Amino acid sequence: MVVFEDLTDVDEWLDPMDYIAFWEAIAPYNIFSIADRDHCDGLIAGGKVRQETILKGLKHIAYDGLRSRFNLQLRLYETHAVQGAQSLH
Numbered sequence: 001m002v003v004f005e006d007l008t009d010v011d012e013w014l015d016p017m018d019y020i021a022f023w024e025a026i027a028p029y030n031i032f033s034i035a036d037r038d039h040c041d042g043l044i045a046g047g048k049v050r051q052e053t054i055l056k057g058l059k060h061i062a063y064d065g066l067r068s069r070f071n072l073q074l075r076l077y078e079t080h081a082v083q084g085a086q087s088l089h
Contacts, residue, residue: 031065
């Protein structure tokens with residue numbers, strides 16, 4: 001399992017995954033059930049929804065689920081000016 005420090009980590013982890021890799025990677029986090037996967041597979045196999053559309057939605061749900069489960073926040077970036085001011089105090 002991947003340990004996420006913030007939501008940027010989650011985005012960077014999810015972004016490159018294809019449909020199969022997504023299901024394998026997300027399984028340990030128990031966000032989706034087997035029934036969820038079967039439902040998505042059925043929609044794709046039946047030609048009702050494109051795989052890319054399903055994957056986009058799944059990644060959004062996973063992002064939100066991981067955010068909630070691990071209480072993740074957005075990554076805060078400090079400018080060089082702020083970093084410099086902190087080092088003077």
